[in-house]
Amino acid sequence: MRILLTNDDGIHAEGFDALRRIAAQLSDDVWVCAPEVEQSGAGRGITLSAPLRVREVSKREWAVSGTPTDCVVLAVNDMMPEKPDLVLSGVNRGQNLGEDVTLSGTVAGALQGMALGVPSIALSQAIRIFHDDMVAQFGTAEHFAPGIIQKLLEAGWPKGVIMNVNFPDLPIDQVGAVEVTRQGSRELVHMHAERRTDLRGRDYYWMGFRGHMAAPAKGTDLCAINEGRISVTPLHIDMTHLESVHALRGVLGGVPPKVEA
Numbered sequence: 422m423r424i425l426l427t428n429d430d431g432i433h434a435e436g437f438d439a440l441r442r443i444a445a446q447l448s449d450d451v452w453v454c455a456p457e458v459e460q461s462g463a464g465r466g467i468t469l470s471a472p473l474r475v476r477e478v479s480k481r482e483w484a485v486s487g488t489p490t491d492c493v494v495l496a497v498n499d500m501m502p503e504k505p506d507l508v509l510s511g512v513n514r515g516q517n518l519g520e521d522v523t524l525s526g527t528v529a530g531a532l533q534g535m536a537l538g539v540p541s542i543a544l545s546q547a548i549r550i551f552h553d554d555m556v557a558q559f560g561t562a563e564h565f566a567p568g569i570i571q572k573l574l575e576a577g578w579p580k581g582v583i584m585n586v587n588f589p590d591l592p593i594d595q596v597g598a599v600e601v602t603r604q605g606s607r608e609l610v611h612m613h614a615e616r617r618t619d620l621r622g623r624d625y626y627w628m629g630f631r632g633h634m635a636a637p638a639k640g641t642d643l644c645a646i647n648e649g650r651i652s653v654t655p656l657h658i659d660m661t662h663l664e665s666v667h668a669l670r671g672v673l674g675g676v677p678p679k680v681e682a
Contacts, residue, residue: 422448425505425534427492429460429513429526432484436512436546439559443544444509446567452505453482454496456489456526462628463488463526465533475500489530497537507574508534511544512562515551516587518642519605522656531583532658541583542570547590547646551630561596562588565651569599578655585654589646597650604654605641 424444428437432455444451457476466488474486475495483500485492489510497504510530517525527543534541546562548555565588573584585604589596614626637643645652 422507423450423452423501423503423505424448424507424509425493425496425501425539426451426453427455427489427496427508427510427530429456429463429489429510429530431456431459432478434459434514436514436557436559436562439512439546439563440509440544442563443512443566443570447507447570451481452496452501453478454485454492454500455483456492457484457486460488460526462524463490463529464524465490465529466526467491467494489526490533493530493533493537497534497539504537505534505539507570508539508541509544509570510534510541511546512559512566512588513543513545514548514557515545516547516646517543517545517585518587518646518652519607519637522585522604528583528585528656531585532656535581535583535658538580540574540578542573543583543585545585545587547587549590558588558590558592561591561593564593565596565599569651569653573653579657581659582655582657585642585652585656587642587646587652587654589649589651591649595649597648599651599653600645602642602645602652602654603640604656605637605643607635607637607643 426440467490468487476484478484510527513527517528522528531541531543546557546559548557611631614628616626642652642654
């Protein structure tokens with residue numbers, strides 16, 4: 422099995438070392454194409470207004486001056502002699518749950534693999550607070566991921582779907598069951614911009630997150646991680662709200678409306 426690895430924390434990230442060890446338990450045909458520097462929050466962004474620089478780190482390994490999406494496109498279309506059998510993206514430092522999956526470069530790397538016809542899995546290790554002093558328990562992801570990935574590959578899943586796997590912020594012996602979940606939604610808006618002033622008196626902003634805790638619904642990815650379980654969420658890129666589609670067809674179906682005088 423040929424595996425392509427990418428991430429959004431950058432090729433030198435600690436979680437990426439964990440991903441290498443996870444992949445090594447599954448195959449000896451492992452390829453790497455990851456961002457040169459951190460691309461957290463890049464979502465499905467691609468680089469259109471600047472050239473992409475590629476640095477060959479070693480045989481079958483490249484660092485790219487772009488996003489996770491850039492990396493997967495370049496690897497599959499140009500660098501690898503054949504399409505991979507699996508794309509693994511991660512292991513992200515911090516959970517990718519709820520509505521945050523639309524911002525996540527980790528999830529985006531898997532989505533791009535899926536878009537190119539490759540089964541893809543995003544892997545994230547939860548942390549309590551996103552701060553440099555927090556130590557992510559990557560050993561938990563490294564311990565459980567190989568078995569989960571193997572089971573997922575044996576079961577299979579539809580072509581237009583990725584698997585989003587999150588590991589709780591717990592040591593190995595305290596982790597509960599694996600739960601197949603749905604994408605949750607936070608009750609509180611926790612993203613904010615802090616205004617600061619530089620030494621020339623000019624305002625600038627620093628984006629961040631507030632650590633609000635909520636009570637997520639049972640069966641969601643948020644609930645599973647909060648309660649110490651591994652969350653496996655099948656995601657797809659179709660964001661259509663079908664209830665609104667059906668409701669609006671009765672209003673906008675047929676001849677385009679005109680503004681009444």
